[in-house]
Amino acid sequence: ASDRQPQVIECKLVLLGDANAGKTSLVVRLVKNRFNAAQPATVGAAFTQHRVPVAEANELIQFGIWDTAGSERYRSLAPMYYRGAQAAVIVYDMTSKESFEGAQMWLSELREQGMPNCVVALAANKADLEEARQVTTQEGQMYARQNEMAYFETSAQSAQNVSRVFVELANRMPRSL
Numbered sequence: 811a812s813d814r815q816p817q818v819i820e821c822k823l824v825l826l827g828d829a830n831a832g833k834t835s836l837v838v839r840l841v842k843n844r845f846n847a848a849q850p851a852t853v854g855a856a857f858t859q860h861r862v863p864v865a866e867a868n869e870l871i872q873f874g875i876w877d878t879a880g881s882e883r884y885r886s887l888a889p890m891y892y893r894g895a896q897a898a899v900i901v902y903d904m905t906s907k908e909s910f911e912g913a914q915m916w917l918s919e920l921r922e923q924g925m926p927n928c929v930v931a932l933a934a935n936k937a938d939l940e941e942a943r944q945v946t947t948q949e950g951q952m953y954a955r956q957n958e959m960a961y962f963e964t965s966a967q968s969a970q971n972v973s974r975v976f977v978e979l980a981n982r983m984p985r986s987l
């Protein structure tokens with residue numbers, strides 16, 4: 811601990827995942843603590859900031875969160891989206907096997923286009939729809955473990971684990987000295 815002011819560290823974070831997985835809803839829950847069951851498809855600017863304190867390191871991680879503006883429908887994003895991204899959240903809808911397969915495609919695109927040391931979390935979203943679930947906890951967890959990702963089951967609707975994803979990433983960011 812220290813009595814110095816925490817050092818603010820800016821960090822670019824990209825949200826990846828198929829359209830409809832809940833990327834925008836997770837950010838809205840994170841920063842506005844709201845949920846819209848009829849969340850409009852993302853258009854135009856989708857950049858949000860969110861700060862997470864890391865007390866042990868006396869740091870304040872300031873995430874600049876990039877959400878895709880519809881281009882995820884093309885299953886490939888512009889290189890500028892990945893450029894300099896130090897953190898990523900790959901989101902899938904646990905009620906859609908297809909979106910879980912999509913998550914694997916997004917991870918390989920991130921590994922090709924992104925920074926080699928990018929810190930990644932996997933969010934199995936829509937956990938409130940347990941009865942419609944198509945991807946088990948074990949499948950998600952195993953895939954995350956094999957690829958060195960933190961794994962969370964989230965719900966933008968109920969807020970389950972939403973802020974924890976970002977706390978975990980902030981704590982996993984390489985510490986500056």
Ligand code: GDP
Pocket residue numbers: 827828829830831832833834835836846847848849850851852935936937938939964965966967968
């Ligand atoms: P995006 O295309 O990945 O940005 O997904 P959106 O955030 O636009 O969400 C797509 C749809 O799923 C919208 O109708 C949301 O209201 C809904 N949605 C998102 N997250 C959740 C969730 O955790 N639970 C439920 N039940 N619906 C969700």
Ligand code: MG
Pocket residue numbers: 833834835851852877878880
């Ligand atoms: Mg969106």
